Amino acid sequence: MSLQEPGIMTQPATLPETGEKKVTPILRVQHLNVHAGSNHILKDVNLEIPRNRITVLLGPSGCGKTTLLKCMNKLTDLYRELNVSGNIFIENDNILHTTTNIPGIRQKMGLLSQRPYPLPVSIYKNVAYGLKLKGVRDKRLIGFSVEKHLREVGLWEEVKNRLNAPATSLSIGQQQRLCLARGLAVKPSIILADEPTSALDPISSKIIEDLFKDMKKHYTIILVTHVLRQAMRLADHVIFMYDGEIIEQGSPEELFNNPQTDKLRAYLVDGN
Amino acid sequence: MQLKRLFIDKINGFWMITSLVTILCLPLIIGIGLYLKAEPLFGQQSFMSLVFSSQWAPSKGEFGFWPFIAGSLYVTLLSFLFTAPVCLLAAIYLTQFSSKQLIRIMHPVIDVLAGLPSVIYGVWGILIIVPFVSDFVAPFFGTTSSGYSILAGGIVLAVMCIPYILNMLIEVFNTVPSGLKEASLSMGATKWESVKHVVIRGNYPGIISAYGLGIAKAFGETIAVMMVVGNVVKVTANPLHAGYPLPALIANNYGEMLSIPMYDAALMFAAFLLLVIILAFNLIFRYLIHKTKRQ
Numbered sequence: 001m002s003l004q005e006p007g008i009m010t011q012p013a014t015l016p017e018t019g020e021k022k023v024t025p026i027l028r029v030q031h032l033n034v035h036a037g038s039n040h041i042l043k044d045v046n047l048e049i050p051r052n053r054i055t056v057l058l059g060p061s062g063c064g065k066t067t068l069l070k071c072m073n074k075l076t077d078l079y080r081e082l083n084v085s086g087n088i089f090i091e092n093d094n095i096l097h098t099t100t101n102i103p104g105i106r107q108k109m110g111l112l113s114q115r116p117y118p119l120p121v122s123i124y125k126n127v128a129y130g131l132k133l134k135g136v137r138d139k140r141l142i143g144f145s146v147e148k149h150l151r152e153v154g155l156w157e158e159v160k161n162r163l164n165a166p167a168t169s170l171s172i173g174q175q176q177r178l179c180l181a182r183g184l185a186v187k188p189s190i191i192l193a194d195e196p197t198s199a200l201d202p203i204s205s206k207i208i209e210d211l212f213k214d215m216k217k218h219y220t221i222i223l224v225t226h227v228l229r230q231a232m233r234l235a236d237h238v239i240f241m242y243d244g245e246i247i248e249q250g251s252p253e254e255l256f257n258n259p260q261t262d263k264l265r266a267y268l269v270d271g272n
Numbered sequence: 273m274q275l276k277r278l279f280i281d282k283i284n285g286f287w288m289i290t291s292l293v294t295i296l297c298l299p300l301i302i303g304i305g306l307y308l309k310a311e312p313l314f315g316q317q318s319f320m321s322l323v324f325s326s327q328w329a330p331s332k333g334e335f336g337f338w339p340f341i342a343g344s345l346y347v348t349l350l351s352f353l354f355t356a357p358v359c360l361l362a363a364i365y366l367t368q369f370s371s372k373q374l375i376r377i378m379h380p381v382i383d384v385l386a387g388l389p390s391v392i393y394g395v396w397g398i399l400i401i402v403p404f405v406s407d408f409v410a411p412f413f414g415t416t417s418s419g420y421s422i423l424a425g426g427i428v429l430a431v432m433c434i435p436y437i438l439n440m441l442i443e444v445f446n447t448v449p450s451g452l453k454e455a456s457l458s459m460g461a462t463k464w465e466s467v468k469h470v471v472i473r474g475n476y477p478g479i480i481s482a483y484g485l486g487i488a489k490a491f492g493e494t495i496a497v498m499m500v501v502g503n504v505v506k507v508t509a510n511p512l513h514a515g516y517p518l519p520a521l522i523a524n525n526y527g528e529m530l531s532i533p534m535y536d537a538a539l540m541f542a543a544f545l546l547l548v549i550i551l552a553f554n555l556i557f558r559y560l561i562h563k564t565k566r567q
Contacts, residue, residue, distance in 0.1 A: 075457065075458065078453075106458050109458065113454065114451075117455040119469060182459065
């Protein structure tokens with residue numbers, strides 16, 4: 001199953017098992033290296049992301065988690081100084097070497113960033129934006145989709161009477177859920193969440209975390225966080241990174257109860 | 273000790289308010305001064321006839337300012353049409369698509385353009401634009417022109433406005449957070465779609481302010497326009513004909529304004545009109561900014 005060469009990682013990437021059936025990976029990263037000038041940001045990263053699970057990328061700030069996430073939906077293209085090499089397969093497409101239909105690749109993944117970035121239009125148009133890009137013109141279909149996705153993130157009841165209000169008039173927690181709804185509207189199969197609760201209050205954070213737990217039935221979630229407790233609450237699969245390298249990966253029980261490396265052991269002690 | 277601190281606090285508050293009020297009063301004082309100087313004219317001709325009459329014969333006591341107002345508006349409109357799309361596209365390219373080195377090169381270029389005295393633009397207009405209009409543009413449309421024309425004035429003004437509008441647009445577009453662009457791209461937007469929906473739509477108020485600044489600057493510009501526009505008192509719709517903008521009228525004639533009766537009052541009225549039109553532009557742009565901000 002695993003395509004990784006032996007001996008490259010400190011621990012082979014094993015995916016969690018459900019009953020007898022092994023979960024097939026939806027996304028595979030092989031020998032991914034990112035350089036910015038002489039700075040080696042990601043160092044030979046190899047990993048597999050299990051389908052319909054929450055995979056947590058854990059590690060201290062500045063260890064390359066966000067860069068890894070940006071490689072996955074090719075936002076690294078925006079930064080000319082970054083030199084990316086290796087392979088990233090989604091299903092069986094090698095997206096890193098594709099230059100055609102990049103919007104199509106990005107639509108397979110919804111992005112939730114550290115701070116909510118609602119578009120400078122109304123609440124309704126924010127969620128409708130992705131459909132508009134896809135060329136959907138049917139107003140009834142758009143209206144249906146907007147309601148469905150706002151309900152999916154538990155925002156419908158709060159905003160149904162002011163759908164035409166500017167999205168920036170929402171509270172920051174509501175904005176983050178709006179951004180999630182907006183991402184879901186393009187029907188992604190993977191959610192890339194880059195410390196999505198770091199700017200939120202504890203109640204809003206809990207709402208997002210609960211949403212993630214529900215959403216994994218339909219989506220694969222890749223969550224970047226440096227908050228150990230959040231990782232423990234949510235993770236089905238953990239990847240621990242340090243200084244651009246993957247130090248350990250595996251099930252949360254294995255990693256948190258039986259860390260193999262000093263770096264992870266130190267992180268677990270400090271994080272708690 | 274405590275009393276002294278409170279006293280200093282009050283005194284400084286007073287000076288700050290005084291400075292502010294002085295600045296706020298300046299346009300009002302200038303406006304009132306110009307109005308009082310122009311007042312003798314109103315005894316002779318009604319305000320409407322002064323503004324909308326095309327009869328200009330100072331020696332006969334006929335002062336119709338419409339040719340000058342129309343000339344000013346025409347030159348300004350032309351310059352705006354030339355400069356607005358070019359600046360918008362250039363600013364978008366510089367802030368969204370180009371490398372950082374290009375921006376570093378462009379900043380001094382823009383500063384030099386902004387710092388050049390307007391007489392240099394005027395000379396450049398006479399040497400390049402005027403012959404270009406008479407030798408290429410006019411024959412192209414099957415007509416003749418001396419080159420000293422409203423079109424030449426519009427082109428020179430457009431070039432002069434570029435640094436102001438471009439600089440402000442760059443500032444405006446640089447405020448768009450990269451996270452917002454990434455959010456749009458990650459939903460499958462192409463780069464241009466992201467620019468259209470996030471960079472342009474989100475910044476209507478800023479774009480309007482930049483254009484407002486450019487238009488106000490263009491409307492008041494004197495020397496360079498005066499050198500290429502022909503200075504013929506006549507109302508025309510043909511941009512290849514000569515025109516005579518308001519600032520040029522004042523600059524060309526203030527030396528002899530005391531030699532003809534009422535001429536001084538007429539020139540003061542021209543200055544007053546300039547002030548009022550610039551104020552009107554400002555109010556219109558303020559309203560547009562306010563309206564786009566609410567959306």
